[in-house]
Each structure stands twice: as structure tokens, then as C-alpha cells.
Amino acid sequence: MVLLSKVEIVDMVERIKILNHLGKIKESDKLLELLEKGVIDPYVSDYIYYSDMTAEEIADKVLSYKPIYL
Numbered sequence: 001m002v003l004l005s006k007v008e009i010v011d012m013v014e015r016i017k018i019l020n021h022l023g024k025i026k027e028s029d030k031l032l033e034l035l036e037k038g039v040i041d042p043y044v045s046d047y048i049y050y051s052d053m054t055a056e057e058i059a060d061k062v063l064s065y066k067p068i069y070l
């Protein structure tokens with residue numbers, strides 16, 4: 001897994017939102033797949049599609065995610 005920086009996450013989230021707005025779903029899905037591989041938080045797509053958070057807020061939330069190890 002490649003971990004992305006905050007700047008990279010913000011950029012990718014903004015691009016995903018723009019692509020979706022333009023109806024370029026295939027491009028958006030490819031970028032989302034790269035984003036999901038680059039972060040630990042499994043809910044990143046939920047933050048993008050089902051919240052009113054800004055790209056920067058999403059990046060902060062994703063970077064603060066800590067998995068629970070059993």
C-alpha cells in the first residue's frame with residue numbers, strides 16, 4: 001500500500017468530484033481506485049459521495065484514521 005500525502009489526497013478528491021460533476025464516471029472510478037489504494041481508511045469513498053465535507057476535511061479525516069487491530 002502506498003500512502004498518499006495530504007496534498008495528494010486533497011487533489012485527488014477535488015478531481016474525483018469534478019469528474020463526477022462532468023459525468024466522467026469511468027475516469028472518476030479509476031481515480032477513486034487509486035485513492036483507495038493509497039489510504040488506510042476504508043470509508044474514503046463514503047466521505048466523497050455521502051458527506052458535505054470539503055476535500056481538505058476529507059483528507060484530514062482519512063489521515064487521522066487508525067485501524068483497530070484484534
